[in-house]
Amino acid sequence: MSELRTNVESVLGQIEIPFREQDLLTAGAINSLSCEGGEILVGIELDFPSAGVAKALEKSIQDKLAELSGVNSCKVSISHSVKASQGQQSIPLMAGVKNVIAIASGKGGVGKSTTTVNLALAMAAEGAKVGILDADIYGPSQGMMLGVDEGVRPQPYDEKSFSPIEAHGLQSMSMSYLVEENTAMVWRGPMAAGALQQLLTQTRWHDLDYLFIDMPPGTGDIQLTLSQKVPVSGAVIVTTPQDIALLDAKKGIEMFRKVDIPVLGVVENMSTHTCSNCGHTEAIFGDGGGKEIAELYETELLGKLPLALSIRQQADSGKPSVAAEPEGEYAQIYREVARTLAVRLASKNAKADSVIPSIVVADD
Template identity: 55%
Template sequence: MGLFGKKRNANDERTAEIQRAVEAIHDPNNDQTLAESGAVEHVECADTSCQVDIVLDYPPGDWEAELTSRVREAVAGVDASLAPAVTVAFVAPEGSALHGKPLPGVKNIIAVASGKGGVGKSSTSINLALALAADGAKVGLLDADIYGPSQPRMLGSSEKPRQVDEKSMAPVEAHGLQTMSIGYLVDEESAMVWRGPMVTSALMQLLNDTRWDGLDYLIVDMPPGTGDVQLTLAQKVPVAGSVIVTTPQEIATLDARKAITMFNKVNVPILGVIENMATHVCSNCGHVEAIFGEGGGESIASQYDTDLLGRLPLDLRIREDLDAGTPTVAKDPSGALAGTYRQAARRLAAGLGRAVRSEQQAGPEIVIEE
C-alpha cells in the first residue's frame, strides 16, 4: 500500500471515530442521542480539516450555538488539532402526510386542546406559535373556536382576509404568523348562533379555503371540550399530533384526561402536556406559590406515557400583553417568560419529529382477513 493509501485509511478511521463521538451527543430537546435521531447528516475529515453537518427535524433556536459547541468538543476529544466547520440545519418533518391527505401548504397540523375552558389554551397556542417562529420555523395559527374567537383581539389584528380567488383567501399576517379566524370575518360583538353542523362546516372552510403558504407547522387553537369541532378536526383533518393544556387542580386534569382519551380513540398522537398557571410569583415580594396545586400536569404525562413539555406561570404580564394585542413572546422575545414558552415549543417540535420518525420506522400495519 502506498503512502496516499495509508493516509486515506488513517483519515477514514479518524472520521469514523469522530462520527461516533458526534453521534453520542445527547439532545435534551428530544431526549435522544444524535445517532438515535439520525441527525448527523455528514462527517468528513481530511489531514487538517473537518466538516460536520447536522440536520434537525425541529427548529433549534439558541440551542444551535450550544450544539455547535458540543460538536466541536466531541471532535477535539478525538483530535485536538482539528477546528471543525459545523453546520446545523432545520428541515421540518411531514407528519400530516402520515395521517391522510396533507393540507396544501402545511407540513404539520398540531392541535392545542383542553378538556375545559379557562385553562389558558388560547394564550398558550399563540405564544407557542410565536416561539416556534422565533426559533426559525414558518408557522400558522388557526382559531378553531367558532363560538368564541379570541385570536384577532389577542394578536391585535382587525384586518380582513384578502380574497385570492373565488374559492380561497389569504391568511392574515400578524406578528410574523399566518393566521385565520372567524373573528376576522364577523363583527367582534356578534354572537354565532349556529348549530353543530354549521359550526363544523365553517371550521372546514376556514381550514381548507385559506391559502396557507409553506408552513412547517399550523397550530390549531381548539375550543374546549370533546364535541363536534374536536371530532371533525380529528377525523377529517390529517392532524400530526396534539398538545393538551391543563392547570394543576384536579378538576382541570380530570377534563384533560378526557381530551387525551378522545385523541387516542381517533389515533392522533399526544405530543405532550403543558401545565399552565403552575405557579404564581408575587409582584411585591417575589414569593412563589402554587395556588392551584402541584403535580397535575406531571401526573397526566406519567399516566399516559407522554412528555410534560413545560410549566407556565400565572403572570399578570401574559394577560396584559394579550389584551394589548402584543403577545408576550412577540413583545419581550428575550425575557424569561418568552424563554419558558420557547423551551416548551422546542420540546413540542422535537417530540413531533420523534413521533414521525417512530411512525415511519414502524411502517404500515398489514391486516390479513380470511
C-alpha cells in the same frame, strides 16, 4: 477510510442531540463530513427547529473535535428540516402544511388561547414556519391576541381560497377576521362545524412546518369535524392544576384517543403565582396535577407556566409574551415547551418512518 475520519465519526457518535436522547450518528443527523488536510467540515441537519440549541451544539462539536490529533481547524454548520406527518389514516395532508397540532382543553378559562399563541410564536422563534387557525367559532380571540386591527379582512388568493393574515411572523386565520367584533355567532353545532370546515379548506397556507389549531373547549361538533377532516399530527392538552380542570382534561384526552389522535403532552398553566409585593410563590390552584395526568395517560408534562399578570396583559394588548419580551423569563419557558413539543413530534414521525410493513403471502 482515513484514521482521522474514523476518529471524527467516533466523536460524533458520542455527542447527544439536545432533547432528542440520541447521538448524532444514530439519529442520522450528519448530512455531510469532510476531513481533508486536517480541516474538518461537518454538516448537521436536525429534524426539529434548532435555533435554540444550534450554538451550544455547534460549540460542543467543535470543542470535542479540536481535541483530536491531526485536526487543524473545524467548521460546523447546523440546519433543520421538519418532516411531514400523516395524521389519521385515510385523511390526506393539508396543502402547504406539514404538521397540524391541536391545542385543546376540557374546559374554558385555563389559558388555552394564550398558550396557543405563545407556543406558536415560540416555535417560530426556534426557526419554524408557523400558522394559527382559530377554531373557536363562537368566541374567536386570536385576532386580538395577534394585534390584528378590527376590520382587517383576508385577501383572495384565487377564486376558491384566500390568504391567511400575517402577524408577528405567523400566518393566521380566524372567524374574527370575517365578522364584526361584536357579532354573536348564534349557530347550532353543525353550522359552526361547517364554518370551521370552510376555514380549513379555503385558507391557502404557505409552506408551514406547523399549523397550531386553537380548539374551543369541550368535546363537541368542532372536535369531531377536526378529527374527521384534518390530518392531526397530535394534540396538546392545556390544564390548570385544580381538580375540576384535571377532570375535564381527562375527558379531552379520552376524546383524542377515541379518534386516533396521539396526545403529545400536557401543559400546566397557572401553575404558581409569585406575589409582586413580597415575592412569595404559592400554588394557588394546587400542585402536581399536570404531572399526574401526564403520567396517568403515559404522555409528557411539556412544561409549567405561572399565573402572571404580564402574560395576560401582553396577550390582551396584541403582543403576547414571546413577542413582547423575547428574552424574558416567560418567553424562555414557552420556547422550552415548544422545543420539547417539536422533538416529541419529530420522534413520532421518525418512528413512523422506520416501521417496516409486514408482508403476508397467502394461497388464493
